[in-house]
Amino acid sequence: MNELIKKLVEAYGPSGFEDGMRDLIRPEIEAYADEISVDALGNLIAVKKGSGGGLKVMIAAHMDEIGVMVTHITQDGFLRFTNIGGVLPHNLMGSRVQFANGVIGVISSDRLEDRSKIHPLTKFFIDVGASSPDDCPVGVGDAAGFIRPFLAQGKRLTAKAMDDRIGCVVAIETLKRLKTTPHDVYFAFTVQEEVGVRGAMTAANHLDPDVGIALDVTLTGDVPEARPMAISLGQGAAIKVKDSGMIAHAGLVRLMKQRAEAAQISYQLEVLDGGSTDARSMQIANGGTAAGCISIPCRYVHSQSETVDADDVESCIKLLVEILANPINL
Template sequence: MNELIKKLTEAYGPAGFEDQVRDLIQPEVAPYADEIKVDALGNLIVHKKGDGSGLKVMIAAHMDEIGVMVTHITKEGYVRFTNIGGVYPRTLHGNRVRFADGTIGIISTEPLADRNKVNSLDKHFIDVGATSSEDCPVKVGDAAGFWREFAVLGSRLVAKSMDDRIGCVVAIEALKRLKETPHDVYFVFSVQEEVGTRGAQTAANALNPDVGIALDVTLTGDTPEARPMAVSLGKGTAIKVKDTGMIAHAGLVKLMRQRAEEAGIPYQMEVLEGGTTDARPMQIANAGCAAGCISIPCRYVHSQSEMVDGNDVENSVRLLVEILSKPIAL
């Protein structure tokens, strides 16, 4: 899977600008789909038909990543910007961004008397090599994603957009391995999750699923002085019980645990105290559905070097296939 992970994580795709990622995913899923469409918001919806005896199931993994957008260009050619999604100022200085046309910029910050402090976002700027506003290669409204190459560190995989390209990989791999299913399964590669789970909301309203399962990263509690959390890298896929946006359907959580134990898949129980996923809009779309989330443990979320464990990724794929290949009784 590493080749696919590298291809997707290195792609450009800030929230609202997911076209390049969608163009990479579509040929991966096309041979395994009964129907493919792109909706008005830009979600890629891939339908695999069941045998008619099961439920309508929506699987959501978001294509977008955090990024920045140009708000102003100074007369000297420096680029001021705002955030797209959860961008943390402490991660910015000296890092690089890449615009849709490949233009690279370096983020820096105004001087601070106390070097132990961090400037707010509005005190940062991007240097794209321009000498004036006239020769600046980017313009107001242009979006950029962060730029960092994919790296393999043993079983650990590092990239700038594991959130949530790794969820997209899990969805793609599960679709490839899913030979038969009783369910009508809609794999939704969603847009604009990082700015309010917008793509999953419109897709869920249109599809009206019986069951919704998000695929996304979650935090870990296994780094020095980390906030206590019962999730670690390399100890299995994570079954979400609760986050700040939703409480997972108890029957679906029970089913996930049952399928994992039956197949010998290592898993961890996840309670996330900050953040949510595409499961939230699926849960409350229309009259509601049974919603949950398979999470991939990830260190350094919303940084330019997000880290997952390849074994956790594989076990997430296995669990999803186990769920979709058998009846879902809640």
């Protein structure tokens, strides 16, 4: 599975520019899906038909990652940029980014008088080796993603874009392992999550599922001086109860807990104070969806060293398979 993770996390796919991600994921799922389609915003949707008597279930894992976009080219050929999604300025110094055309840039900042402060993005620039707007190989409006090689050290897996390519991996593996299900399951590899859970919104509007389950990373409380939170790496799949964007469907939370307990899958309950997932969009789509989320605990989210635990990933896959293989009564 590490090979698949490496392939997905190292690929280019800032929000809005996920074409390449679709091309990578499609061959992984083609043999296991009954139908595959791409919708108007670019969500890749794989359907596994149910044996009957079940519900319509949408699974959402987002393909996009945070990135940057050029806003201005200075007279000296440096690029000013804005964020695509939740880019954290204090993670930027010395980062490398890559544009769709392969050009690589390094990020640095203006001279900072006060190094104790976190400075806004407007203080940073990208150097692609140009000396003027005329010889600059990229233009205003071009998007770039971060680059960083995948690292597997024991059970700990570290990469950029683990958020949420690891969710895509959970979805792909679930699709592969799910032999039969009573439900019509729509695996949606969504776009534009990082900029406001947009892809999942249109996919859910279109699919109109009864139940929606997002697969995404969540924060942990297990590092030095962390914001207190009862989630730790290696302690199992996180079943979301609430985040700052939604409160999960109580019946769905109950069902997830029951399935985990029945199959002896380790799990933790998640109450997240910051952030939200595609479940937020699914919940409010159309006449409403019973929505929840299985989260993969992840340290250093939105840095280029997002770190998850392989056992947690495995627990998430097992839990999702258990949920989908059995009847869902809310």
